[in-house]
């Protein structure tokens with residue numbers, strides 16, 4: 001029998017799974033969205049994340065989200081300054097340019113060179129200045145494809161949504177939000193974008209897939225092009241009936257919650273989605289509840305989710321814990337690391353990579369899911385989990401022990417990309 005290598009410290013992982021640190025590929029923290037500040041900043045977002053095994057948080061930098069004439073590089077600097085010294089996990093940013101003057105293209109290429117390889121675009125949100133039309137997307141694909149950039153797209157057809165007849169809708173009802181953003185809007189855009197990405201031969205990542213038809217389109221195209229997708233726990237475990245509650249406005253998010261979730265879960269369980277990410281976009285309780293009561297479109301748009309990611313992903317395969325552990329290692333670690341362009345550092349337990357390690361006890365005490373530590377409505381009331389995070393290591397340092405932060409006042413997280 002080979003001798004144990006000498007070690008400074010031995011951690012007892014009896015009965016636990018030892019997995020690579022998780023990556024939440026899609027979160028919104030430390031920013032303002034529409035009329036509201038997000039409830040989570042970098043500190044509180046990475047705190048609930050690391051306590052639940054997320055060692056890398058991916059979030060967004062949007063050019064001009066202050067409504068100013070900000071350049072993309074200034075926007076990146078702004079985000080980096082907000083995050084510096086405050087993160088309990090490592091952080092990476094996806095970037096969203098909103099203006100396209102010659103100097104903007106230069107900025108973009110420089111940032112891609114500095115490691116910001118994932119660009120995010122929206123086919124909706126015209127009023128917020130985020131809408132990107134098909135022609136612009138094609139230009140972006142053709143010009144930036146050769147740089148190694150990867151394209152993340154929020155797929156909802158703006159025109160189709162604008163054409164929904166609102167005269168027959170009671171806009172004070174949360175369920176009307178789902179009528180205003182119909183399934184067809186997602187399906188049409190996913191179809192168009194898959195074709196465009198194939199034509200331009202660029203890697204496409206479809207964020208927050210919510211419909212069965214879009215999932216099936218992706219599954220089919222997946223075989224012959226560089227196409228990945230994610231879904232989120234809210235599209236797995238919550239359905240449209242949550243919008244019928246008296247407080248249904250608290251579940252307003254885009255795309256909206258949908259019907260027939262057992263079928264959708266079957267697709268997820270079979271591996272249609274390369275990754276599972278939260279689209280965490282939490283607003284404080286007062287902001288979520290303060291709306292005019294007449295038009296559901298005035299509700300702050302987004303849900304908390306970060307703290308629930310591992311628990312709600314695990315649930316898909318919970319009847320087979322060994323498989324659940326493998327699926328999490330793939331869909332919450334390896335696949336997001338690869339898509340982020342960080343597989344040389346993150347995503348696996350392998351010599352030479354960062355020692356981000358999660359020691360997970362599947363049989364811990366049953367506890368309620370907690371999506372955020374900020375003052376937000378819980379997205380998953382009544383949902384519980386027995387997953388316990390015994391230890392979480394960030395680049396070799398034990399940052400969580402028995403579910404508690406070991407050094408709450410000394411956040412060790414770093415920015416993974418270069419300076420802007």
Ligand SMILES: [Zn+2]
Pocket residue numbers: 026027028279281
């Ligand atoms: Zn999002």
